[in-house]
Structure formats: structure tokens, C-alpha cells
Amino acid sequence: xxxxxxxxxxxxxxxxxxxxxxxxxxxxxxxxxxxxxxxxxxxxxxxxxxxxxxxxxxxxxxxxxxxxxxxxxxxxxxxxxxxxxxxxxxxxxxxxxxxxxxxxxxxxxxxxxxxxxxxxxxxxxxxxxxxxxxxxxxxxxxxxxxxxxxxxxxxxxxxxxxxxxxxxxxxxxxxxxxxxxxxxxxxxxxxxxxxxxxxxxxxxxxxxxxxxxxxxxxxxxxxxxxxxxxxxxxxxxxxxxxxxxxxxxxxxxxxxxxxxxxxxxxxxxxxxxxxxxxxxxxxxxxxxxxxxxxxxxxxxxxxxxxxxxxxxxxxxxxxxxxxxxxxxxxxxxxxxxxxxxxxxxxxxxxxxxxxxxxxxxxxxxxxxxxxxxxxxxxxxxxxxxxxxxxxxxxxxxxxxxxxxxxxxxxxxxxxxxxxxxxxxxxxxxxxxxxxxxxxxxxxxxxxxxxxxxxxxxxxxxxxxxxxxxxxxxxxxxxxxxxxxxxxxxxxxxxxxxxxxxxxxxxxxxxxxxxxxxxxxxxxxxxxxxxxxxxxxxxxxxxxxxxxxxxxxxxxxxxxxxxxxxxxxxxxxxxxxxxxxxxxxxxxxxxxxxxxxxxxxxxxxxxxxxxxxxxxxxxxxxxxxxxxxxxxxxxxxxxxxxxxxxxxxxxxxxxxxxxxxxxxxxxxxxxxxxxxxxxxxxxxxxxxxxxxxxxxxxxxxxxxxxxxxxxxxxxxxxxxxxxxxxxxxxxxxxxxxxxxxxxxxxxxxxxxxxxxxxxxxxxxxxxxxxxxxxxxxxxxxxxxxxxxxxxxxxxxxxxxxxxxxxxxxxxxxxxxxxxxxxxxxxxxxxxxxxxxxxxxxxxxxxxxxx
Numbered sequence: 001x002x003x004x005x006x007x008x009x010x011x012x013x014x015x016x017x018x019x020x021x022x023x024x025x026x027x028x029x030x031x032x033x034x035x036x037x038x039x040x041x042x043x044x045x046x047x048x049x050x051x052x053x054x055x056x057x058x059x060x061x062x063x064x065x066x067x068x069x070x071x072x073x074x075x076x077x078x079x080x081x082x083x084x085x086x087x088x089x090x091x092x093x094x095x096x097x098x099x100x101x102x103x104x105x106x107x108x109x110x111x112x113x114x115x116x117x118x119x120x121x122x123x124x125x126x127x128x129x130x131x132x133x134x135x136x137x138x139x140x141x142x143x144x145x146x147x148x149x150x151x152x153x154x155x156x157x158x159x160x161x162x163x164x165x166x167x168x169x170x171x172x173x174x175x176x177x178x179x180x181x182x183x184x185x186x187x188x189x190x191x192x193x194x195x196x197x198x199x200x201x202x203x204x205x206x207x208x209x210x211x212x213x214x215x216x217x218x219x220x221x222x223x224x225x226x227x228x229x230x231x232x233x234x235x236x237x238x239x240x241x242x243x244x245x246x247x248x249x250x251x252x253x254x255x256x257x258x259x260x261x262x263x264x265x266x267x268x269x270x271x272x273x274x275x276x277x278x279x280x281x282x283x284x285x286x287x288x289x290x291x292x293x294x295x296x297x298x299x300x301x302x303x304x305x306x307x308x309x310x311x312x313x314x315x316x317x318x319x320x321x322x323x324x325x326x327x328x329x330x331x332x333x334x335x336x337x338x339x340x341x342x343x344x345x346x347x348x349x350x351x352x353x354x355x356x357x358x359x360x361x362x363x364x365x366x367x368x369x370x371x372x373x374x375x376x377x378x379x380x381x382x383x384x385x386x387x388x389x390x391x392x393x394x395x396x397x398x399x400x401x402x403x404x405x406x407x408x409x410x411x412x413x414x415x416x417x418x419x420x421x422x423x424x425x426x427x428x429x430x431x432x433x434x435x436x437x438x439x440x441x442x443x444x445x446x447x448x449x450x451x452x453x454x455x456x457x458x459x460x461x462x463x464x465x466x467x468x469x470x471x472x473x474x475x476x477x478x479x480x481x482x483x484x485x486x487x488x489x490x491x492x493x494x495x496x497x498x499x500x501x502x503x504x505x506x507x508x509x510x511x512x513x514x515x516x517x518x519x520x521x522x523x524x525x526x527x528x529x530x531x532x533x534x535x536x537x538x539x540x541x542x543x544x545x546x547x548x549x550x551x552x553x554x555x556x557x558x559x560x561x562x563x564x565x566x567x568x569x570x571x572x573x574x575x576x577x578x579x580x581x582x583x584x585x586x587x588x589x590x591x592x593x594x595x596x597x598x599x600x601x602x603x604x605x606x607x608x609x610x611x612x613x614x615x616x617x618x619x620x621x622x623x624x625x626x627x628x629x630x631x632x633x634x635x636x637x638x639x640x641x642x643x644x645x646x647x648x649x650x651x652x653x654x655x656x657x658x659x660x661x662x663x664x665x666x667x668x669x670x671x672x673x674x675x676x677x678x679x680x681x682x683x684x685x686x687x688x689x690x691x692x693x694x695x696x697x698x699x700x701x702x703x704x705x706x707x708x709x710x711x712x713x714x715x716x717x718x719x720x721x722x723x724x725x726x727x728x729x730x731x732x733x734x735x736x737x738x739x740x741x742x743x744x745x746x747x748x749x750x751x752x753x754x755x756x757x758x759x760x761x762x763x764x765x766x767x768x769x770x771x772x773x774x775x776x777x778x779x780x781x782x783x784x785x786x787x788x789x790x791x792x793x794x795x796x797x798x799x800x801x802x803x804x805x806x807x808x809x810x811x812x813x814x815x816x817x818x819x820x821x822x823x824x825x826x827x828x829x830x831x832x833x834x835x836x837x838x839x840x841x842x843x844x845x846x847x848x849x
Contacts, residue, residue, distance in 0.1 A: 002463050002522045012519055015511075016406050022413030045415045047197075048423035048497050050362050050797070051371050054197035055205055058358035061166060061190045065352035066158045070150055071099050074136065078116060078148075085115040097150045106144055113140060119148060123157075133157050159190055162351040167192055170354075172347035173208050192354065202361040202659070203647070204340070206640065212309050212353050213344035215261030217292065220303035220315055221252040241305075243312040245332065251312050253305050258295040263288025267345035269338040272330060278338035280329040282345065289325025297321040308341070356640055359661040373795035374427035381431045381789030382408075385782050389438055392778060393445050395534035399520045400441035400513075407437045407505070407512040414504050423497030425726055428798050432733070432805070433505025434786050436740075439779040440477075440513030443744065444469045446775045452533055453543055459525060461533070466518050468751075473514060475692055476743040477506050480736030482684040487732045490677040495729045502733065540781075541774035549769050550762040553822035560707055560819055567714025576717050579724030580662045584631035586642050587661075590654035592623040599625065602650065609645045620796040625654070658797075677728065678709065681735050689739070693750060700823035701742050704815040708738045708808060715807045716800075726801035734808030737783070741776055741816035748772045749821065765821045773817075780813040 004012075025033055026044050033042040049056050071094045078101055082089050088104040089112070103112045122132035135154030139147040167184055170192055174182045183195040199205060221238040229240055229252045237255050242248035266283045284292055295304070296318050305315040306329050313331045333341070386404065389397035411430055415422060448465030456464060481503060488499035524530075580587050590597075602625060603616040613630035627646065632638035639661050647656060682702055690698035712731055716723050748768040756764055769776075787809060790802040 002459070002466070002518065002525065004519055004522055009519065012516060016409075016516065019406070019410040019413035022416050023409045026412055026416060043416050043419070045412065045422045046419060047371075048421045048426065049195060049197055049360065050424045051374075051422065052197050053362050054195065054199045055202040056358075056360040057194045057196075057202075057206065057209065057356055058187065059170070059192045059194065059209060059354040060357045061159065061163055061192075062353040062355060063155060063159055063190060066162055067097055067150055067155065069351070070135070070154070070158060071097075074099055074119060074148060077119060081115050081118070082112060085111060087112050087115060097155075098147055099149075100145060100147045102145050104144075109140075109144060112146065113138070116146065116148075156189070163190060163192070166350050166352070166354060169348050169350050170194060170209060173343055174205070176343040176347060177205065177208070191357075199361075202359075203644070204336075206356055206359070208340055208343060209354060210356060210640075211344055212350045213261070213347070214309055214349040215264070215345060216257045216307045217259045217295075218257055218305050218307060219254045219295075219299060220305050221254045222302065224252070226250050226252040241307065241310055241312050243315075244308075249312075251305060251315055253307065253312070258304070259284065259288045259292045261345060261349050263291070264345055267342045269335070269342040270328075272328070277330065278333040278335050280333070280338050280342050280345070282327055282329065284325040286325070289323075292325065292327075293321060293323040297323075356661070359640075359643075359659060361656075361659040363655065363657040369795065373793060374424060374431075377789045377792075377794040378427065378431050378434070380793055381786040382434055384785040384789060385434055385438055388782060388785055389441070391538050392442075392536055392540060393534070394536045395524075396445055396448075396521075397536070399517060399524065400438055400445070402520060403441065403512040403517045404434065404437055406516055407508050408434065410508040410512065411501060411504050414508070415501065420500050420504075421497050422501070424795075424798055425495060425498035425729060425801060426501040428790055428794060428801060429498045429501035429505060431786050431790055431794075432783070433502060433509065436480075436737075436779075436783055436786075437505065437509045437513060438782045439740070440469075440473045440509055441517055442778045442782065443472055443476075443775055444513070444517070446772075446778070449533065449543075450771065458530055458533060462521060462525065466514070466521075470514060472744055472747040473510060475747060476740040477510055478688060479685050479739035479743060480733075481506050482688060483681045483732045483736035483739075486677050486681045486684065487729055490673045490680075495725045498726075498729050540778060545770050545773060546766070547770060547773070548766060549817060550766050550822060550825070553818070553825070556818035557822065560815070563714070564707055564710045567710045567717070570717040571713050574717050576713070577720050577722050579722045579727075580628070580631075580660060581724045584639075584662050586627075586629040586639060586646075586659070588627040588629075588643070588646060588656065589619060589658035590625050590627065590650060591657050592625070592654055594653075596622040597625045597654070602627070605649050606646060609649060611642050611645060624657075624796075677732060678735070681732055682706070685735070685739055689743075689746075693746060696824055696827040697746050697750075699827060700820050701739055701746070703823055704742055704820035705735050705738050707815050707819055708734055708812050711811050712804055712808050715804065719803070721800040721803060724800065726798060727804055730801045730804035730808065733805060734812060737809060738812030738815060741780065741812055742820040744775055744779070745769060745772050745816050745821055749824065761825055765824065769817055769821055776813060776816060780809055783809050 022041055022043070025042050030044070033040075033044075036042065075092060075094065078089075078092060078099070082101070087108045089101050090104055091100065091102040093100065103109050116138075119136050120134060120138050122134050133153045134151055135157065136148045137151050139149065163186060167186060171182075171184045174184060174194065174196060177196075177199075181197060183193070185193050187193045194205075194209065196202075196205060221235060223235055223238075226240065227250075229235070229238070230250060234240055234252060238252055239255055240250050241253045242250050263284045264282055265285050268281050270279060270281050271277065272279045300318050300320060303315050303317050306313045313329055316330070329341070382404075386401045389400050389404075391397070393400065408430065411433065414420075444465055447469045448461050451461035451464045451468075452458065454461075484499050484503045484506065488496055488503065597618070599616050599618065603614065606614045606616070606627070606629075611629055612632060615628040617626050618624065619626035629642050629646070632642060643659060643661060650656075682705065685705070686698050686702050689701045709731055712734060715721075716727065721727070745768060748771055749765060752759070752764050752768050759767075784806065787802055787806040790798070791806055794802055
């Protein structure tokens with residue numbers, strides 16, 4: 001076990017060297033790396049939006065727009081096809097997803113069906129459905145009446161194609177803003193995720209993405225005054241539209257479109273040579289130029305309207321035919337608004353309206369503060385863990401610390417290699433794995449000490465310690481990995497970043513703690529040839545400790561039952577402080593530009609805006625303020641209006657450092673995902689423990705884990721800490737970590753069950769817990785030290801996450817000792833346990849077989 005061939009040693013050192021080289025670029029600024037030769041690795045970790053600043057926006061497509069457009073197109077096709085076939089009709093109208101037309105002459109009913117057959121013909125859908133789909137279905141059951149309905153498959157097809165088109169349009173719009181490395185990708189069936197790092201003006205981005213930008217050129221109907229149309233009824237074929245002015249001006253517009261934005265080939269912001277006002281110059285393609293030239297030639301002296309998203313930009317008079325295919329759009333433009341319109345026209349129109357249903361924006365100043373806080377917490381956490389390992393294990397602790405440094409380098413190197421995004425919770429994940437990385441070393445070293453006390457030589461004790469600890473290390477890390485994988489697939493944004501770093505940390509832990517540490521120990525053995533294990537400065541748990549844990553199990557069960565019931569009652573009767581992730585609404589972090597923030601003034605000013613429930617509280621420093629606004633009744637768009645109002649009221653005196661908006665749609669989905677995540681994690685762990693042990697172990701582990709989750713929820717209720725996505729990540733991590741501790745105890749119970757066939761179960765459990773007590777407590781101490789550094793120095797943004805983790809680790813250690821193990825008696829792991837448990841457990845002798 002301790003022998004390494006030369007080839008294997010070379011492979012291990014090469015792997016370590018490669019990861020160190022991959023991690024090294026993160027220690028230098030990008031400007032320094034650019035001066036190095038091309039063959040030198042330069043790839044750094046990608047910082048998440050919460051670290052470098054930027055915007056995360058989730059857009060949802062309005063399917064009703066697609067259905068409406070499809071029905072309008074179908075109505076025009078029915079009108080054209082029936083006229084061409086000289087078939088009389090009446091009552092051509094639609095509601096919902098259905099369009100109907102009545103054929104006036106019953107004798108022409110079959111001819112009408114034949115003429116309109118093309119509407120129900122299948123359309124090629126390519127890979128979308130593996131062939132073709134039927135967009136429209138026909139119902140001719142009522143005499144003389146034809147009903148055409150958009151099918152579910154048709155809606156799905158239209159949504160898919162429109163989403164693909166929208167992604168292209170959004171990409172062009174975002175790229176036109178000159179941002180660096182934006183991310184635009186599909187999410188689900190009808191959503192688009194847009195992430196723009198380093199963006200300084202998120203409001204401008206939202207405005208550009210939120211406009212459909214459907215541009216049309218239509219004639220103004222001058223057959224009657226627009227005021228008469230408003231009082232009565234507009235003429236057939238015309239509608240009243242309003243301008244973008246304040247107050248808006250009504251216009252009577254012919255519905256017929258002369259030219260649409262689809263015929264534009266270019267649009268640029270420029271200035272009018274006569275009055276130097278900003279305008280947008282445009283150019284049509286050949287088809288658009290011909291149609292525009294023909295229309296302007298036939299309507300000299302009349303007014304035509306330039307319309308964007310059903311709003312009239314301007315309505316100039318045609319003084320002479322415009323034959324060159326170029327023109328200008330004038331209006332009340334600023335230089336930026338003219339440029340934004342040009343961006344929209346060049347990118348093209350969206351096929352349907354996109355609504356912002358989730359927004360998370362972080363200013364660059366807050367990102368730098370988060371990086372600094374993460375570095376400080378990481379350094380302090382590392383120092384505490386390193387010092388503790390040396391105090392607890394002496395020279396062996398020094399070797400474990402070398403492996404710990406390699407562990408951190410491997411995480412950073414792998415994150416850089418994979419191009420993974422490092423978020424603030426991701427930094428917390430790295431700091432947490434620093435504490436957990438030495439857990440495996442603790443398991444190994446405690447086993448080595450135990451084997452040495454049993455009479456084995458130093459070499460035999462070390463070899464056996466590594467060998468026997470391997471199964472426990474694998475089992476405990478797999479349970480943590482199950483919870484982490486669930487977190488990755490069901491989490492979003494920064495939480496997913498935590499899952500990635502935490503999962504990588506779990507995998508690298510096995511390598512550094514078992515393989516690399518074993519290599520370092522084998523080198524030390526060959527060179528030093530020690531006669532005894534290195535002495536530790538401090539012994540935390542004396543060998544031979546015999547605490548009668550099973551004797552007090554009824555008290556601990558009663559205490560845990562009482563606290564669990566209390567937590568459930570509090571959870572059901574007292575409102576937990578849900579964050580906007582789960583109840584919707586807006587959260588805004590602002591920083592005073594000068595002096596301390598005036599909470600009373602902010603609260604009074606915001607209450608005058610009539611935006612509903614508003615909470616204002618200090619957040620960290622005296623000049624930092626956290627503003628929470630409750631969810632709005634008006635839906636997703638109303639949530640965005642709140643941000644605009646708050647920004648307009650406070651931006652003169654406060655810098656907006658962070659903005660998070662979660663609409664009711666997303667908040668409901670996140671709550672559902674959180675519940676599913678916990679259930680899936682528990683089921684996955686149950687199956688794994690059942691497979692590796694017996695059903696009693698599996699059920700006991702789950703009961704103990706549910707106990708920890710319930711206690712953590714009670715902790716949130718009592719403390720009033722905000723419960724958000726990060727809190728959910730903490731609970732899932734606690735699930736994995738609690739099982740980690742429980743597996744250590746269960747692994748020794750399983751080993752003793754094979755060794756002592758006749759020992760009463762309570763006595764066996766007492767022995768197993770006492771034998772693993774140093775491992776259970778010391779592994780928790782290393783993790784607690786790292787978490788303390790995060791709580792004290794990690795910053796306010798992840799405070800609820802780290803506090804919950806700290807509480808969960810403490811109670812996870814408690815449940816592993818006082819809940820998980822005694823449950824095996826309750827579940828009658830040994831049939832004779834019921835009779836044996838009444839016998840004395842401290843005076844009997846163990847019978848080994």
C-alpha cells in the first residue's frame with residue numbers, strides 16, 4: 001500500500017505540477033500575462049457577475065403574441081384564398097386560438113374546404129419534431145361554419161422557431177453595445193438567459209432587450225379628423241395609434257403596411273444637416289426601395305407614419321417621391337436614444353415580446369469588495385486549519401498541510417482549465433473544502449494512531465491506516481457529492497458556481513488526502529525510518545475514552561424530538577424571512593455617496609412612490625443600505641417599473657451596488673425546485689447508503705439528516721436570517737456533510753459487527769462511537785474553523801449561507817453521535833439487541849471471532 005513504483009511517482013508529481021502551472025496565471029494581472037511568451041498558460045478563472053459586476057437577465061417570450069400573429073396571418077390567407085376562389089363568406093373573426101368563417105352559400109362549402117386545405121397541410125419542422133407537424137386543425141362539424149384552431153404542436157413549433165430567431169436578434173443587440181464576452185443562451189422552451197459582465201448601464205440593456213422593435217411605414221388616414229375617430233368609430237381598415245410624445249398625440253393610421261423593418265439593410269445614428277438634431281438614417285434593400293418609392297410617388301402631399309411597436313415616431317409629409325431607398329427618422333431623440341434605435345433596427349425585430357422575469361445586477365464596486373472579502377476569509381481560514389493540523393498531528397499535520405496547498409492549487413487549476421465561473425458562493429465553496437480537505441487526513445491519521453496502539457509497527461500501522469480509511473473516505477465523499485450534483489442541476493447562477501467548486505473540491509480531496517499524502521508519508525518513511533509516530537503538541541481526545549453515549553440516548557432522543565417539534569411549529573406559525581428568490585419582489589443594495597445613509601429619509605421617500613411594502617435596513621457598513629420591495633400585483637413588468645422608480649428617486653445621493661428582481665413566475669419555480677432538490681438528494685443518499693450498508697443504516701442516516709434539516713429551518717426562523725437560494729445551497733451541503741460524519745460512525749459500526757459477533761448492540765455502538773470520537777470531532781473542528789473565517793470576514797452577501805452552514809455542521813456532528821447510532825437499536829439491527837440492551841454495557845467483555 002505504501003510502495004510507489006517510479007512510474008507512478010512520476011505521474012503523481014506531473015499531475016501536481018500541471019495543476020500548479022494551470023493555477024499560476026490567477027496570481028498575476030492580465031496585463032503581465034500578455035507580455036509572456038505564447039506557450040505559457042494564460043487562462044484564468046472566469047469571475048462571475050457577482051465578483052466582476054454586470055447583469056444577469058432572464059427573458060420570457062410571450063406566446064400570446066405568437067398566437068395572435070399566427071391568427072392574423074391565417075385571417076389574411078383565408079380572405080385571399082376565398083376571394084381568389086370566388087367564394088362568398090361572412091363572420092371572419094377569431095377568439096383565443098380559434099379563427100372561424102361562415103360560408104354564405106352552402107353549395108360552396110366543400111369548395112371552400114378545398115380552397116383552404118393548404119392551411120391544415122403539415123409543415124416541415126426539421127429536427128424539431130422529427131419530420132412535419134400540423135399547425136392548424138379544422139373543425140367543420142357545424143353546417144356552413146369552418147373553425148381553424150392553432151394546435152399545441154403548432155404553438156410549440158412556432159415558439160421554438162421564434163425563440164431561435166429571438167436569440168439571434170438579442171445577440172446582435174447585445175453585441176452592438178460593445179460589451180465583452182456576453183452570454184446569450186436558450187433556457188427551457190420559451191426563455192433566453194442574457195449575462196453581460198462588466199456592464200455599467202443595466203437600465204439601457206433592459207430597454208434595448210425589452211423592445212420588440214417592429215418597424216413599419218404606413219399611411220396616415222386623412223379621410224376624417226382623428227378626434228372624430230376617437231369619439232365614434234375609425235373607418236374600416238384604419239386604427240388610432242399614439243405617438244411617443246408626452247402627452248401622446250393620436251393619429252389615424254391605415255392598417256396597410258407599405259414597407260416593414262424586414263426590408264431594412266442598415267440604420268445609423270447621425271445628425272440632421274439643417275438643425276443639427278439627432279436622427280436615424282436608414283437604407284432599404286431593393287424590394288423595400290421599390291415599394292417605398294412607388295408609395296411615395298402615389299401619395300405626394302399626404303402624410304405617412306413611421307411606427308415602432310405600435311407607437312408613432314413621426315408622421316412627416318411626402319413632399320416628393322423618395323426613390324433612392326434611403327431616408328431619415330426624426331423625432332425627439334437624444335444622441336443615445338437615436339443610437340439605441342439604430343441598434344434595434346440593425347439587429348432586427350423580435351418575433352414576440354420578451355418580458356424580464358428575473359434580473360440580478362451587481363456594480364463593479366461591490367464585486368471588488370466581494371473579491372477582497374473572499375480573499376481575506378480564504379487566507380484566515382487556511383491559516384486556522386493549517387495551524388490546527390500542526391497542533392493536532394505534528395509532523396504528519398505538516399504533510400497534510402502540503403497536501404492542502406496542492407488541493408487548493410488543483411481546484412483553481414481545474415476551474416481555470418474548464419473555464420468554470422467563480423462566484424462569491426464559489427469562493428465560499430473553496431474555503432469550505434479547505435476545511436473538509438483535511439477531514440480525510442484526520443480519518444487516516446486517527447486510524448494510523450489506533451493501529452499503532454493495537455501493537456502494529458509504525459510501517460504496518462501507517463499501511464493499515466491508509467488501507468482501512470479508504471472505504472470510509474469514499475463513502476463519506478460520495479454522499480456529499482450526491483447532494484452537490486443535485487444542487488448543480490437544480491441550482492442557478494451563483495449557487496451553481498458553488499456546486500461546481502464544491503464538487504471539484506470533493507474530487508480533489510480524495511486525490512490529495514489519500515494518494516498525494518500517502519506518497520509524502522512513504523517518502524518520509526524511506527528517508528527517516530522512524531521508530532515511532534510523530535508526537536502531537538496537543539491531544540484533544542485521550543485514547544481509551546469511554547463515554548456511555550447509549551446510556552443517555554433516551555435523553556438525547558427526547559431533546560432532539562422536542563427541538564424538532566418546536567422547529568416545525570415555529571416554521572408553520574412564524575413567517576420565515578424568505579428572500580425574493582422564493583416570494584418574488586426586488587432587492588436593492590445602495591451605498592451613500594457621502595456620509596452615512598439616512599434610513600428614515602430613504603424609507604419616507606420610497607413610501608411616497610406607492611410601490612407597496614418597503615423594507616429599509618442597514619447592511620454592513622453605516623453607508624450601506626439594503627432595500628426590499630414586495631412583489632407587485634401588476635406582474636413581471638410592474639417589478640421592472642419599481643426599479644425605475646427607486647433608481648430615479650435615489651440615484652443622485654446613492655450608488656446602486658446590487659439589484660435583484662425576481663418575478664412571481666420565477667419565484668414559484670425556485671420554491672418548487674428547492675423542494676425537489678432536497679427530496680432528490682435524500683432519496684439518492686438513502687439508496688447509496690442502503691446499497692453500501694443495510695436498510696437500518698440507510699433509514700437511520702436519513703432520519704438523522706432530516707433532523708439536521710429541520711433544526712436548520714428552525715434556526716432560520718429564530719434568527720430571522722434571510723432564506724434564499726444560498727440558504728438552500730447551505731441545507732443541501734449540510735445534508736452531504738451530516739452524512740459524511742454519520743458514515744464515519746457507521747463504517748466503524750459495520751466493522752465491529754463483523755468482529756464482535758456476540759457483543760450487545762448498545763455496547764458495540766458505545767465502542768464504535770468512542771473509537772471514532774476523535775475523528776468525528778476533529779473533522780468538524782477543521783470545517784468549523786474555515787466557516788468561522790467566512791462568517792467573520794466573508795461579507796454580508798453570503799452571511800446567511802455561512803451562518804446556516806456553521807449551525808448545520810455543529811448539529812450534524814451532534815446527530816451523528818446522539819441520533820444516527822442509537823437509531824440502530826430502535827431499528828433492531830441485531831435481533832437480540834432488544835434483550836441485550838437491558839444488560840450492563842460497560843462491564844461485559846467483547847467476544848471477537
